Amino acid sequence: MKKLFLASFILFAFSSIATAQQLKSPQGEFEMNFSLTSDGTPTYSLKYKNKEVVKTSKLGLELKNDKKSLLNDFTIVDSKTATFDETWKPVWGEVAQIRNHYNELAVTLNQKGTDRKIVIRFRLFDDGLGFRYEFPSQKNLVYFVIKEERTQFAMAGNHTAHWISGDYDTQEYDYTTSKLSEIRNLSSKARSENASQEGFSDTGVQTSLMMKSNDGIYINLHEAALINYSCMNLNLDDKKMIFESHLTPDAKGDKGYIQAPSTSPWRTVIVSDDAREILDSKMTLNLNDPCKIEDTSWIKPVKYVGVWWEMITNKSTWSYTNDFPAIQLGITDYSKAKPNGTHGANTAHVKEYIDFASKHGFDGVLVEGWNQGWEDWFGHAKDYVFDFVTPYPDFDVKDLHEYAKSKGVKMIMHHETSGSTRNYERHLDKAFKFMNDNGYEAVKTGYVGPILPVGEHHYSQSIINHYQYVIEKAVDYKIMVNAHEAVRPTGICRTYPNMIGNEAARGTEFQAFGGSKPNHVTILPFTRLIGGPMDYTPGIFEMNIQKFSPTNTSKVNSTLANQLALYVTMYSPLQMAADLIENYNQFPDAFQFIKDVAVDWSESKYLEAEPGDYITVARKAKGTNNWFIGNVNGETPRTSNITLNFLEKGKKYTATIYADAKDAHYKTNPQAYTIRKITVTSKTKLSQLSASGGGYAISIVENK
Template sequence: MKHTVVILIAAMVLSSCSKPKQKRYQASSPDGNIEVDFNVNNQGEPFYLVAFNNKAIVDTSYLGFDFVNVKSIKDNFKIINSTASTFNETWRMPWGEQEDVVNHYNELRVELEETSELNRKVNLVFKVYNDGIGFRYEFPEQPNFKEALIAEEQTEFNLTEDYKTFWIPGDWEIYEHLYSTTKLSEIDAISKRNHPNLAQTHIPNNAVNTPVTMVGEDGTHLSFHEAALVDYSGMTLEVDTENLNLKSVLVGSENTKHKVKRKVPFHTPWRTLQIAENAPELIESKLIINLNEPNKLEDISWFTPMKYTGVWWEMHLGKSTWDLASGKHGATTENVKKYIDFSAKNNIGGVLVEGWNTGWSEEEGGFDFVTPYPDYNLDEVTRYANEKGVEIIMHHETYGGVDTYIKQQDSAYALMKSLGIHTVKSGYVFTLSPKGEYHHGQFMVNHHNNSAINGAKYQVAINAHEPIKATGLRRTYPNIISREGLRGQEFNAWAEDGGNPPEHLPIVAFTRMLAGPIDYTPGIFNIKFDKYKPNNQVNTTLAQQLALYVVIYSPVQMAADLLEHYEANPKALQFIKDVGVDWQQTKVLNGEVGDFVTIARQERDTGNWFVGGITDENARTITVDFSFLNDTETYQATIYKDGENAHWNDNPLDLDVETVNVTKDSKLTLNLAKGGGFAISLMK
């Protein structure tokens, strides 16, 4: 049930003879710990400040826009009106990390008008929550401003401390970089150009991608991002290392001088700052998703969160291939049926099939998203899967040919609907066509959002790889179920730099995961790839691979390894069979950015709990306090933990499993190996 309360607190109307610089325009969080101040200076330049626990964290920061062939909007403003209000509702996630979400904020809306001859108008809207702030620009309908060709958005975050920062470069093409950990003043994104393991990069500024997370000397945690990215360009943040200033740099296009083209009226995405006293509060924050509009889809019951296997990892290992001509084609009717049988037997709801359609070889003339290879009987496979109670997950790889995909998308979605297939994994590797567009510019933002809207018409849910960043639009369109948007598990199979280091995921949990669900494809049991790729491996223990099903959230979670590796280790497979994917509530029990994290999630419907904990390259001892459990229940806890001699490189498969009974008064101390972790199932 949804509860909404809207209260108008005040409306302040100022005449043209007022002196706005002498008046204070302010909004505070409901708990009073975060305060935002807004004003214009003597030159009419709009600015804002942010304080947390009575300490300035964002000093005087200016706001504005540069346009193509039109004077910039940055000064000569007067404040003509301001209103303040509060809003409090509880809304329900159809699927997600928790069922009920509180959306409670105080709002400040300030209306500005130029004193120059154009008299252009722009509104600044601030929403202040207990877990951070969001603000955006709104351009109302007006006689002297009909179309905006935005050359650059001049949004500043002027920081007051040289924060410890966890960042990847502001790449216009990919998010698949390893995270760096430096002081803010030491960020050097330009040096990350032309990485040998990346298909393409474009990093024109010393900028970082968002979310970018920072930790202060007093333990204050900040994370900068954006919400509700619609019909706009993705934002990176340029770093002034000397003045500790961040400034928006929008992703552009080689085809136009402007980076964003919008008809007036319009509004920008929300610029967001999550603020917390500790690291676990960052993960528990719902700021990003709350800043999005409510669900616009009448029905989402056709999508069911699920675990899935798939014809995928075997290609990355070289056991099989995507294309038919190699003679090692993986997506055959016979092979896929094996995955269907395994999934049906092991409480796994889906099977992803990559390489099913024609076009994987250059000589085939491009992808056809409705025509299977001759050794893959699409009708028979879907019939067999339906008989076994397993859903096929479609795969649409474009190789960057977005123009071709747009032309075929309706036919491809219609085929899926006719077969009863409700989930697609899309991919956009390599340089885009149309030429000159970047993966994170306005063109691709619109493509991804339009794909979701179009997909809903055909009851298709989308898991995008090489995507635009997640910005909480899963609230508005719940068929946006997951996405990649980070350096994923496949880098362990083919990267030349040693794969993802043990610190990678303890950073990801506090950075990329703040934006939304991640299709990381966990569950690799064969840590060393000696049979296929002796120079590559996964840089975690087996216990950590199990923990990822709880730590790294997605409503679709892959059991990514080869079937024979699961069949050879039924003891560890049991956790994958048991673990949930859709959650009633989530508790972050402990954690430090880049070091370790422990998360507990309660499964919807069953009420069972699952706990996962991971660490970086350092061994550590973690105490799990079970006070989150129900007062009256006793749970059987099955604990999957690093063995005494476990080590991510030297002995990754050392796994101990034990069963004990626990209640809310119980505590459990666990030793995590270097690169290790633990997973716990708690059954009533």
């Protein structure tokens, strides 16, 4: 690890204050300017290769029940610059090491009339800008309530954007692609039904927001290190093309309770004229603190199967019985209940998945619906929903633990909270100890439905703190966490790498709820995955769900080859083969790619990319000389052209190519694929068809 600090410190007397400061990125392609307006309002602007990216934009916070907000009347009392350069190794990731190199400007402001100080810290990387508010310890600013953060991002034009509607409770929407000026008219159509949702504006959107200017500049707005603060949405003034931060409120409407000393999350602007560099950016991770877990040997990437898709598609159920109109844990006697005959999480069936995992080399088996309480778990504002330790009569925890252990397979726990965060915290230690006692090393948490306490939101400050509490408590028990329906990631997995997976977007399950747009997976890496990996649960081979679940008429909007490619393009150290065993048994030759593909990487090369259209990625499996390539395509068929110059020179490899057949189409012929093997070298050029909603996957193994 290399660190280099070069700092200069400038302290001005009030009479000779410089009201403008400039910062350049290490390679000089970015220029950030900070200044105060005539009324003492802090502002910043950003240029990339001499082109305006963010026009002059205001900074500050509006306070509640305070005579004066932190918006204006500031003077600069201190200005510090520094350069930082290090290389660090992630516990798991897209690459074996990450360079963290930036130039920094920290401006200390003093407010006239209140004698309150804030620091605005800017870090300018070679891929963009991060900045945050800091509140030093001081007698005149100790406890305060944020009414609204007033951070602006003034766009330099009417960009094309890939966006989802602003919401306090969900990101599970399809993306809409439009000009910024069209968001208002499209907003109502962009909001599909969800288990819990609350919008706030016709021009509100969520981060990570991906845009492209008319002259080919790609711009991404997001946040990093969301700790003890409300999640940020963006509200657009579509007359001036200015985004302003819009924090998620709590049950009282407040946006944040702050005690100094503290900091806000980083606000981030990632920029390039090459879409591939947006995908390759590690700025979000770099703006988070280094790993706080001393021993990380127990944190390991996982490839898993599970009892899940069958419930999502209505083939089976989470619940055990139909006898009870309502459940009260500790009172309801399941031993007297008649099984409904559709319960998926029964011992015999779970053993089938353990056998399948063992046979095909998977690390784990997830089981949902194993614990008592699923009969009335949703929609009742019920606080005591689950206890996370009491199994149904047909789920033998001890037997399954021993059986899985004998097969070399780990069981993955499922904790659905039904949004009752205080109930989960009430049971958390007992639940994690139960996991330790029964050999569970990873947990999938869920927060479906409205949050309890009533009136709170999935993205409000106290619930953000709950998610963080679960992650940190899990460290005490050496448990890895995969959170679903929680807040979208902001790079915290660098600090707590036991946070091995997240959902926080429209995942594969929505293919069973009516479908997602075929280009959805060409946008997610530019948006949701900017903050961290997603448990997208790919690998669906049977696109016509009605074939095995007669009541479900949904179809998966993807070709089979596209599903294979997702294991490479949708980066995650936690990857599920989500389909049913019988569907994989129909296509053993295609299933081979899922068995072979790695989940941890030493190198990643983004070969082609255009948000909403296509992505092609090559990754080198950690500890080997083998590579895997994935290409996903949107609605329009295209020919992908790539060069394998990332392979080691002078060596030969065998490439197995899993591709769309000539007549493949996500609607009419999704299971049409071809498999061929060829010898390749670093000089090989490949030209490959990607069908509508299609793609291809390639495994490249060094010849011995």
